[in-house]
Amino acid sequence: MINLPQSIPSTGLGEEAAFELLGMPALQQAADLAAPDALAHMDPPSAPIAARMAYVVAQANQNLLHPATSPFATEAERVVLDWIAPAFGMAWGQFCSGSRLANLTALWAAREAGARFVVASADAHVSVPKAANILGLPYHPVPVDEHGRLIRDSLPDLADAALVLTAGTTGRGVIDNLAPVAAKWLHVDAAWAGPMQFTCHRDRLAGIDAADSIAISAHKWFFQPKGAALALFRKTETRASITFTSSYLARPNSGVEGTRSAAALPLLATLLAWGQEGLAERIERCITIAEQLAQRLEADPRAVLRQWPETGVLNWRPAQADVAAVIAALSGTSSAFTIGETPWVRQVAANPHADVDAIWARIDDALA
Ligand SMILES: Cc1ncc(COP(=O)(O)O)c(C=O)c1O
Numbered sequence: 001m002i003n004l005p006q007s008i009p010s011t012g013l014g015e016e017a018a019f020e021l022l023g024m025p026a027l028q029q030a031a032d033l034a035a036p037d038a039l040a041h042m043d044p045p046s047a048p049i050a051a052r053m054a055y056v057v058a059q060a061n062q063n064l065l066h067p068a069t070s071p072f073a074t075e076a077e078r079v080v081l082d083w084i085a086p087a088f089g090m091a092w093g094q095f096c097s098g099s100r101l102a103n104l105t106a107l108w109a110a111r112e113a114g115a116r117f118v119v120a121s122a123d124a125h126v127s128v129p130k131a132a133n134i135l136g137l138p139y140h141p142v143p144v145d146e147h148g149r150l151i152r153d154s155l156p157d158l159a160d161a162a163l164v165l166t167a168g169t170t171g172r173g174v175i176d177n178l179a180p181v182a183a184k185w186l187h188v189d190a191a192w193a194g195p196m197q198f199t200c201h202r203d204r205l206a207g208i209d210a211a212d213s214i215a216i217s218a219h220k221w222f223f224q225p226k227g228a229a230l231a232l233f234r235k236t237e238t239r240a241s242i243t244f245t246s247s248y249l250a251r252p253n254s255g256v257e258g259t260r261s262a263a264a265l266p267l268l269a270t271l272l273a274w275g276q277e278g279l280a281e282r283i284e285r286c287i288t289i290a291e292q293l294a295q296r297l298e299a300d301p302r303a304v305l306r307q308w309p310e311t312g313v314l315n316w317r318p319a320q321a322d323v324a325a326v327i328a329a330l331s332g333t334s335s336a337f338t339i340g341e342t343p344w345v346r347q348v349a350a351n352p353h354a355d356v357d358a359i360w361a362r363i364d365d366a367l368a
Pocket residue numbers: 042097098099100101125127166168169170189191192217229
């Protein structure tokens with residue numbers, strides 16, 4: 001695929017030649033996430049304004065660890081956090097490179113607040129048990145109901161626990177019941193569905209503002225280039241518990257990561273360019289795409305719809321044909337998810353440019 005020397009060339013090829021070898025092929029040999037039939041994973045196409053700002057960010061190469069050398073980007077980060085955190089009832093937050101890190105950061109704060117073990121549903125993202133493991137906390141998975149929602153009646157005593165609820169599970173996109181619950185710490189992993197708070201579907205996230213912390217991936221439904229997520233916290237006092245200082249630091253370092261890019265700038269630019277309405281319109285379109293496909297699948301005797309898509313994640317399988325063969329035929333437009341022993345086709349409406357007819361044509365072909 002890539003025709004390159006076997007090792008670092010002793011004499012460089014020059015920037016033009018290097019770009020020629022890598023630039024266009026890297027674009028051309030990548031799945032087009034904005035294609036009319038792209039609907040495979042929780043990977044939206046990035047907002048064009050965000051891609052442009054990401055170039056500026058790379059050019060300036062600011063390190064937000066050093067506010068004196070990144071004054072504009074530091075201010076931009078403060079502004080975008082001030083715009084987003086209050087919408088979730090949170091007092092402050094910080095950028096992370098992904099929700100894996102945001103979950104780890106939040107559970108670190110939970111442990112510092114006295115949580116002695118972590119509880120989450122069996123359908124929680126793998127980063128939750130991973131974070132518990134890193135933090136040396138026992139992990140207690142709780143069964144899910146037939147739709148994939150955490151069964152509250154199965155919760156242990158949470159007086160010493162960090163409870164993680166998920167808003168948009170990875171496999172089925174369901175939102176756990178977010179109603180407040182008595183726990184030492186309540187974290188909501190809203191990596192996927194968090195931005196629905198800015199849409200007409202915000203009632204589906206009712207209760208999220210009672211959380212102690214929330215993780216949201218900006219590179220999912222905020223349409224950002226990869227490497228951007230938010231860890232949000234309800235109480236400002238939390239910050240001190242996950243902050244370290246050092247003689248070489250101009251200001252204390254909060255959270256797991258240190259050096260970080262100005263990922264806030266592309267997000268700020270996107271929110272400025274689109275406004276709340278533009279963001280909502282794109283997410284709502286994604287949800288409508290999933291719902292329209294669900295309607296067609298429900299009406300088609302060749303397919304079995306697993307459940308109604310709550311946050312744009314579809315699970316279905318062919319009534320007769322082999323699921324693996326259908327997934328292979330849908331290559332690039334679907335992924336797989338297993339519920340119990342049963343494999344299901346998974347399609348995630350992360351692409352607001354998707355066209356229901358174009359996707360249906362692929363499904364129709366795969367089922368033929
Ligand atoms: C529910 C959930 N939590 C956490 C993550 C991890 O997010 P990230 O990819 O931003 O690290 C994902 C990723 O898909 C997810 O679906």
